[in-house]
Each structure stands twice: as C-alpha cells, then as structure tokens.
Amino acid sequence: MIDTLCDRSEGKDIAVVGLYCDFLAQQEQSTAGILGAILKQLASRDRIPEHIRGAFQRAKREFGGRGLRLPDLVEILKKTISSLQRVFICIDGLDESTPKHRRGLLESLREILHVSPSTRVFLTGRPHIDDEIVKCLSNAARIDVIPTQDDIKSYLVMRLDGDTEPSAVNDELRADIMRVILAEISEM
Amino acid sequence: MSSGHQHVSGIINSFNVNSHNTVNIITETDAEGRQILQWLSPLEPQQRHQDVRNDRLDGVGNWVLETTEFRKWSDSEDGCVEPVLFCHGNPGVGKTYLR
Numbered sequence: 116m117i118d119t120l121c122d123r124s125e126g127k128d129i130a131v132v133g134l135y136c137d138f139l140a141q142q143e144q145s146t147a148g149i150l151g152a153i154l155k156q157l158a159s160r161d162r163i164p165e166h167i168r169g170a171f172q173r174a175k176r177e178f179g180g181r182g183l184r185l186p187d188l189v190e191i192l193k194k195t196i197s198s199l200q201r202v203f204i205c206i207d208g209l210d211e212s213t214p215k216h217r218r219g220l221l222e223s224l225r226e227i228l229h230v231s232p233s234t235r236v237f238l239t240g241r242p243h244i245d246d247e248i249v250k251c252l253s254n255a256a257r258i259d260v261i262p263t264q265d266d267i268k269s270y271l272v273m274r275l276d277g278d279t280e281p282s283a284v285n286d287e288l289r290a291d292i293m294r295v296i297l298a299e300i301s302e303m
Numbered sequence: 304m305s306s307g308h309q310h311v312s313g314i315i316n317s318f319n320v321n322s323h324n325t326v327n328i329i330t331e332t333d334a335e336g337r338q339i340l341q342w343l344s345p346l347e348p349q350q351r352h353q354d355v356r357n358d359r360l361d362g363v364g365n366w367v368l369e370t371t372e373f374r375k376w377s378d379s380e381d382g383c384v385e386p387v388l389f390c391h392g393n394p395g396v397g398k399t400y401l402r
Contacts, residue, residue, distance in 0.1 A: 116401050117352060119368060120377070135351045135399065143346060151344035158343060163336050171339045180342065201380070207399050228386050235376060236387045239398040248389050256372045256385040260392030260401070266363045273360050 116237055120203045132156040133205035133237075136212045144212055146219030147185045153204060154192050166194055189223050196231045209240035209248075217244065221251035228252070267300055268293070355399060364401045 120131045132153050136144055158167050170191060174181050183191070196202050204224070209217060224236055238248065239260075248255050262270070271293055278284055284292075367373055367390065376388040392398050 118356060119402050123377070133352070134346070134348045135355070137351075148344065148346060152346040152348055155340050155343040155346075156348075159340055163339055167343070168335075168339060171335075171342055174342070182342070224387075232386065233380055234386060237376075237390070238387065239390045239392075239401075241393060242391045245389070245391055248387070252387045254385045255387035255389050256376055258367055258370055258372050258388065258390045260364070260367065260390050260396050260398050262364070262396055263366060266366075266397065269360055269363050 116205050116207075116239075120205070120237075124203075128200040129203065130157055130160055130199055130201070131203045131205070133203075133207070136206065136208040136210075138208075138211040141211070141213055141216070144216065146216045146223065147183070147188055149206070149212070149216070149220055150185070150188050150192055150223055151183065154188065154195060157192075157195050157199070157202070164195055164198065167191060185219065185223075189226060192223075193227055193230045196227055196234060201233050201235075202231070203235045203237065205237040207239045209238050210244045211240075214247070217247060218251070221248065225252055264297060264301065267297060271296060359400045359402060361402070364397050367401050 117131055117133050120129075124131055133156075134144070134149055134152050136149075154167075158164065170183070170187070174183070204227075206220070209220075212220070228234055228236070236252075238255075242259075245257070275284065275289055275292065372388060375384055376386075390398050390401065
C-alpha cells in the first residue's frame with residue numbers, strides 16, 4: 116500500500132508514512148512509540164520543521180533531554196500534518212499492538228483527522244478489532260481481504276517454483292497440488 | 304541502490320519511493336538533525352518495509368486497488384468521505400502485502 120500511494124504521490128506535496136506493528140515489538144510500539152515513528156518520517160522528508168527543532172532544544176535543556184510525552188507528541192504531530200498538503204498514514208497489523216496502545220493510537224488519529232480532514236488513514240488487521248475502530252473512528256470504510264483464485268494460483272506457483280527440493284515434486288504431483296488446493300479453497 | 308548506502312551509520316531513511324522503484328534515502332546531514340530524529344523515535348520501519356517489498360508477489364491482491372472503497376478513499380481530497388480505510392482479514396490472507 117505504501118508503494119502504491121508513494122507512486123501516485125510522485126511530484127506532489129503528499130507525504131506517505133507508515134509502520135508495521137509487530138507482536139514481538141509491543142513494548143517499543145506503544146501509542147507514543149508509533150506516533151513518534153510517524154513524526155520522524157514526516158520530519159525527515161525535508162528540512163526538520165522549526166517547531167520540532169524548538170521542542171527538541173527545549174527538551175534538551177530540561178533534565179538532559181527528556182523524551183516527548185504523548186500529549187505533546189500529538190500536538191506536534193497535528194501541527195506538522197496541518198502544514199503539509201496531504202498525509203497518508205498506513206498502519207499494518209493493528210491487532211498486533213496491545214488493546215491499550217491501540218486505543219490510544221486510534222484516539223490520536225481521530226484528533227489528527229479532526230484538525231486535518233484531508234489526511235487519510237489506512238489500517239490493516241484481523242476482523243476482531245473492527246469494533247474498536249468503528250467505536251473510535253466512526254467514519255471508516257472497510258474491505259474484507261479474501262484472496263481471489265488468481266491470487267492463490269500465483270502464490271502456489273511461486274511456492275512450488277521456490278521449492279528447495281525440486282526433485283521431490285514431479286509434474287503430476289505439482290498439478291495435483293494446484294488442483295486440490297484450489298478446489299478446497301473454492302468450497303470454503 | 305548501492306549496498307554501501309545501507310551501511311552508512313546514523314543514516315536516516317524515510318518512505319520516499321520514486322517511480323523507478325528505488326527508495327530515496329534522505330540523509331539528515333547535520334548532527335543536531337540526526338539527534339532530533341533519534342529523539343523522535345528509535346524505530347526504523349523502513350527496514351521492515353524493504354523486506355515486504357522484496358517478498359511481495361506482483362499482482363496478488365491488486366483487486367483491492369480497484370474497489371470503490373479504495374478509490375473513494377484515496378482520490379477524494381476533502382473531508383466529506385470516510386478518511387479511514389480498514390482492510391481486515393484473517394492471518395495469512397496477504398493484508399501486509401497489498402501493493
């Protein structure tokens with residue numbers, strides 16, 4: 116998704132930023148951790164905006180460089196995003212973050228959208244977080260991702276071609292694998 | 304992209320992928336700039352993004368880009384439409400690898 120949006124944004128003042136949530140990185144990927152990563156991507160597009168530089172210099176004088184607190188981070192993010200023409204925020208695997216961090220993130224996104232309505236948010240995740248998203252961001256469009264037969268065929272061909280022991284699969288077995296899996300899936 | 308680029312220490316990347324499908328590496332040259340970006344976040348999501356790009360199978364899941372939901376979400380520039388698009392699905396259906 117990031118690549119599609121980047122390609123389409125070429126030559127325009129549009130920023131595409133994102134993060135992949137990882138079950139194993141739940142600690143770093145707190146609400147503030149995720150928003151910090153997004154702000155960093157926005158800040159590194161061009162010259163670092165003066166309001167970010169100013170916040171850093173102030174933090175440096177206090178207690179030898181304190182980190183940003185979530186409310187301050189959200190404020191800086193809102194200011195940064197509203198100075199840009201358009202921002203796409205993509206967050207993959209939202210179900211891999213903890214419910215608490217997810218809640219904080221969705222609420223922050225809601226605040227950002229309120230200030231910068233041209234912002235677009237792309238989220239992926241398992242269906243069980245649907246309720247949380249709707250509750251927090253009432254205006255969300257949804258797509259149920261179900262691979263098509265062609266998607267599955269391409270994937271099977273790729274996996275069979277990449278088999279590290281090609282001698283173990285002859286043409287007949289290969290044809291069987293394709294036939295049986297595709298038939299099973301079409302019945303699901 | 305030359306491999307040497309990736310090994311320059313302290314380099315800061317962002318997701319700017321141009322039409323030649325190479326990732327532009329934006330380097331914040333001044334020392335304070337590097338400190339600021341590190342202060343904002345130690346995370347480097349572009350590394351994971353590069354892995355996803357490399358493993359992605361072209362064409363798979365592209366139907367999502369043709370849906371009315373996606374088009375409305377990405378093309379409209381005002382605040383009237385739904386600004387959030389949620390692609391949901393079970394593990395392994397390819398949500399991460401949507402192009």
